[in-house]
Amino acid sequence: MSQNNALFTYTLRLADDLLILSQRLGEWCGHGPILEEDIALTNRALDHLGEARNLLTYAGQVEGKGRSEDNLAYLRMERQFTNVKLMEQPNGDYAHTMVRSFLFDAYHLPLMQALLKSSDEQLAAIAGKAVKEATYHLRASSEWIIRFGDGTEESHQRAQTALDDLWTYTGELFEIDPVLEEMTKAGIAPDITAIKESWSKTVDQVLAEATLKRPADAFMMTGGRKGLHSEHMGFILAEMQHVTRAYPGVEW
Amino acid sequence: MTDVKNLDDIFQAKIDAEQKIEPKDWMPDAYRKNLIRQISQHAHSEVVGMLPEGNWITRAPSLKRKAILLAKVQDEAGHGLYLYSAVETMGVSREQTIDDLLSGKAKYSSIFNYPTLTWADIGAIGWLVDGAAIMNQVMLCRTSYGPYARAMVRICKEESFHQRQGYEIMAVLAKGSPEQKEMAQDALNRWWWPSLMMFGPTDANSPHSAQSMKWKIKRQSNDELRQIFIDRTVQQAEVIGLTIPDPELKWNEETKHYDWGTIDWTEFNNVVAGNGPCNKERLAARNKAHNEGAWVREAAVAYAAKKAKRKAA
Numbered sequence: 001m002s003q004n005n006a007l008f009t010y011t012l013r014l015a016d017d018l019l020i021l022s023q024r025l026g027e028w029c030g031h032g033p034i035l036e037e038d039i040a041l042t043n044r045a046l047d048h049l050g051e052a053r054n055l056l057t058y059a060g061q062v063e064g065k066g067r068s069e070d071n072l073a074y075l076r077m078e079r080q081f082t083n084v085k086l087m088e089q090p091n092g093d094y095a096h097t098m099v100r101s102f103l104f105d106a107y108h109l110p111l112m113q114a115l116l117k118s119s120d121e122q123l124a125a126i127a128g129k130a131v132k133e134a135t136y137h138l139r140a141s142s143e144w145i146i147r148f149g150d151g152t153e154e155s156h157q158r159a160q161t162a163l164d165d166l167w168t169y170t171g172e173l174f175e176i177d178p179v180l181e182e183m184t185k186a187g188i189a190p191d192i193t194a195i196k197e198s199w200s201k202t203v204d205q206v207l208a209e210a211t212l213k214r215p216a217d218a219f220m221m222t223g224g225r226k227g228l229h230s231e232h233m234g235f236i237l238a239e240m241q242h243v244t245r246a247y248p249g250v251e252w
Numbered sequence: 253m254t255d256v257k258n259l260d261d262i263f264q265a266k267i268d269a270e271q272k273i274e275p276k277d278w279m280p281d282a283y284r285k286n287l288i289r290q291i292s293q294h295a296h297s298e299v300v301g302m303l304p305e306g307n308w309i310t311r312a313p314s315l316k317r318k319a320i321l322l323a324k325v326q327d328e329a330g331h332g333l334y335l336y337s338a339v340e341t342m343g344v345s346r347e348q349t350i351d352d353l354l355s356g357k358a359k360y361s362s363i364f365n366y367p368t369l370t371w372a373d374i375g376a377i378g379w380l381v382d383g384a385a386i387m388n389q390v391m392l393c394r395t396s397y398g399p400y401a402r403a404m405v406r407i408c409k410e411e412s413f414h415q416r417q418g419y420e421i422m423a424v425l426a427k428g429s430p431e432q433k434e435m436a437q438d439a440l441n442r443w444w445w446p447s448l449m450m451f452g453p454t455d456a457n458s459p460h461s462a463q464s465m466k467w468k469i470k471r472q473s474n475d476e477l478r479q480i481f482i483d484r485t486v487q488q489a490e491v492i493g494l495t496i497p498d499p500e501l502k503w504n505e506e507t508k509h510y511d512w513g514t515i516d517w518t519e520f521n522n523v524v525a526g527n528g529p530c531n532k533e534r535l536a537a538r539n540k541a542h543n544e545g546a547w548v549r550e551a552a553v554a555y556a557a558k559k560a561k562r563k564a565a
Contacts, residue, residue: 029326030302031541039326039330042326049319050319070315146555152547239310247313250432
């Protein structure tokens, strides 16, 4: 694989995680548990979408085949999406939504901080914009995990269930494959084991304060980076892409 | 002791002198009730209005449009928040105000009981529904109750952006493919008359209008605002090549206004009475969000209490 191909794939992975999570969070709009949270969730969706758009545009430039952000978002099929399966999991109750975001935020922030030093100027610049938002996202989701864990019996139970349900999807965030190896070697991607250490530390700290139990690292799901998704993915794309695909080649 | 008659006179003199009424000022009960009704309806409209537009967030046809729509619906939630706070300045808690919406006791703008069927509806809502709302809201920036007037200043800035983005969606569709233009025209056909209904009953049939004008809560009548809206919007439709669905629409050289057809008030009354296409769905969605969010709000309260107790210990 040429370095350009690897950079395209790597950038697309970063973009797809954010795009699909944003799409899921967008489903909440108008249905949040309280007006302030409706606003916060939409903000989160908007931040992720903004970052995804920068990354998709850049991926299209790296690929050099004239694909735009919309082309990449709306005209790829399930097998061509490279997000981790955690992002496509259904919203469930608010505990599932917040735990999903927390597990991602605790990875996303140190990743963006490390990407600031990427040898790829464009990725470093995109990370520069993202760090501030990612800091806020992690603070907000951590606070909810603590409130749930140390709130009522019901909220504690719901948070623990969400954590147990979603834990199996966290291994994928730290998978190493030839693309990542090549990017790390080139100084474009940071060392993922360091990101994992930071993630693990944050998770331990927050769960301890929340009086929640960290699930054991049993079986970890895999496949998303290779385009092997859950059955949810087809429906996410059907919904997201149907108007654009029904009227090919027009402006919106 | 000052008698009530005198207080009423002082109050009206203040209004006539264009001074704002503030939360701690004395005000007639009827003024307070009228405002609580109006501001809470307005707040509910912002919040219920998130539903028809939120309906298209996951399906917006480009990422740019998706981002704009997310931001817009988020603005509406923010407007709901300011307005619930404005109601609180009149001594009614947000919980109480929201309970009245959820039980069906309080009303919200009937326009949101119509469905958003195609992407062009998002354009039509911005252009027509927000456009009609702005007519009222610009006037409300000068309303006599201070907190309401101040909330409206910020809301108006955002609404005018909403209106422009809606018009721009329609403009792009109208100059797009024949299917896109048809989609835009169909949306205009469906949203035009309900948008005119947003200004409320004719002046002759508006139960609250006269008193509201005297108190300067309202400053222009329903019919006046409706006419300004029509005059502006007809020209905007012409610019992008769409046709207003009113065969009686005609420029009147004498009045310098457009003459136009007749609103179907039976439809209006039906939707207000709960028989619109989406009344049940909208209220059900708000109740579902509220009920499913109960444990989240309880957890936040319980945690805050525990934290305060630990701090005190």
